[in-house]
Amino acid sequence: MKILLLAGTSEARDLSRALVARGHHVVASLAGATRAPRDLGCETRVGGFGGEQGFRDWLANNPVDLVIDATHPFATNITKRTARVCGDLGVQSLQVRRGPWAPEAGDNWRFIDHPQQAGDVIPNGSRVFLATGRQTLKQFSGLASCYLICRQIDPPEGPFPFENGEFRVGRPPFSVEDEVGLFTDLKIDWLVVKNAGGAMSRSKLDAARRMGMPVLMINRTAPPDGPQVATVDAALEWLDAHY
Incomplete structure (x- = not known):
């Protein structure tokens, strides 16, 4: 069967290889947020679809049997659009959405x-490490009295959007020891993260626990209705049950 895989996560990478090994024709789509993405082991398109109408047009011109949304848990607009368009066109879709983190x-x-609420929690004058990516960085304008350090995978294409901050470039995975050393060197008071879940990026939370550092966790929004699984194995089981 032909599958469109909306990728950008480790689950998508593992799932693409598993699907290809099963003999499926997989077309993976990456939004292009990372300049040097890792190989997905299948036909890959980069750069998005050009909005909702572009996505509708692509599906009309490239019929598929299934759309699997394995994008980041905070790619909210993509997930909502995918569910809406697939529902309108009668294309089966499946969300692969890893479970959130829970405090220990x-x-x-x-x-x-919402990021705009950060200023209601973090004290003035704090040094804040934003492990939230650059796309939502401007939403932290309420932390004007703090010093902000935002980590991203690729070197920045422009200056930091606020006078009170800087970019830090780094490509995961990072060990707990790496994160402890970084937070110590930067004299970080607060860690801010989106509740993306996943084992690979939990090391920063383990480091914060070890250091006794407070964490500001941004909750997910509720996903749209439709079939949803949390793991690659569960996605493959769902596929076996429905096809």
Whole structure:
């Protein structure tokens, strides 16, 4: 069968290889947020579809049996658009959405729903490490009294959007020891993350626990209705049950 895989996560990478090994024709799509993405082991297109109408047109010109949305848990617009368009066109879709993180003993987490609420929690004058990516960086304007350090995978294409901050470039994975050393060197007071879940990027949370550092956790939004699984194995089981 022909499958369109909306990628950008480690689950998408593992799933593409598993699907190809099963003999499926997989076309993976990457938004292009990372300049040197890792090989997905299948036909790959980069750069998005040009909005909702572009996505509709692509599906009309490239019929598929299934669309698997394995994008980042915070790629909210893509996920909503995918569910809406597939529903309108009668194309079966499946969301692969890894489970969120949950605090453990020793964690000091505070939860918010939107980046704009960060200023209501983090004290003035704090040094804040934003492990939230560059796309939502401007939404942290409420932290004008703090010093912000935003980590991203690729070197920045422009200056930091606020006078009170800087970019830090780094490509995961990072060990707990790496993160402890980095946070110590930068004299970080608060860590801010999106609740993306996943084992690979949890090391920063383990480092914060080890250091007794508070974490500001941004909650996910509710996903659209439709079939949803949390793991690659569950996605393959769903496929076996439905095809």
